[in-house]
Amino acid sequence: MKNERAIGLFIVIAGFIILLGKLGVFGFIGRNFWPLLLLLPGIALYALFYARVSPSWSLMPAGILTVYGVLFSITNIWGAGLMRNLWPVLLLGIAAGLLGYGMVERRRPEYIYPAALIIGAVSIVLLAFTLLQTGIIYVLAVLLIIGGFWLLVGRGRAGRSKGW
Structure with missing residues (x-):
């Protein structure tokens, strides 16, 4: 009786594995993970x-x-x-x-x-x-422009208020 249940469980698991394989689940997992x-x-x-x-x-x-x-x-x-x-x-x-x-x-x-x-x-x-050969050079240029404006405008005000 126990052998029949074990064999039955094995057959059900094998069927699920075959079904998942045919549905492409294992291929998806292999390609992505x-x-x-x-x-x-x-x-x-x-x-x-x-x-x-x-x-x-x-x-x-x-x-x-x-x-x-x-x-x-x-x-x-x-x-x-x-x-x-x-x-x-x-x-x-x-x-x-x-x-x-x-x-x-x-x-x-x-x-x-x-x-x-x-x-x-x-x-x-x-x-x-x-x-730098890709589009990141544009990001670097924008960061330099923002930093320059910050030094010209933002930091200049703070420097004047301290009596510089």
Whole structure:
């Protein structure tokens, strides 16, 4: 009697899995949520380290996987064409991993901080160059204009009231 129920339950579950597969549910999940395969292990490695279960070197893959998971989630939502401009973030993931390791390791190797800072700085400079080639240059121009007006108008009044 128990075997018949177990077999019946197995058949019902198999039927649901087949039905969901034919309706495209698994394809939808795979297409839209695959970056979680990178993001969740990265977050889990951080959690394991701070729970004092894993060693400090686990922060290197944790930083890399977390940054890559966020990057690929962004490109998955707004289009893979963003990788044309966001590719320097791949270097930033390596820098984040090295920096995380360097911050908590007691016996800090002398090359960790310089390597993390150099890779991070190169990544940010390259990201700035790629973003300045897009429409963000207009945002930068508007911010400069607003800042200039603020210095001319807003700050001038405050300076006069103090007797400058």
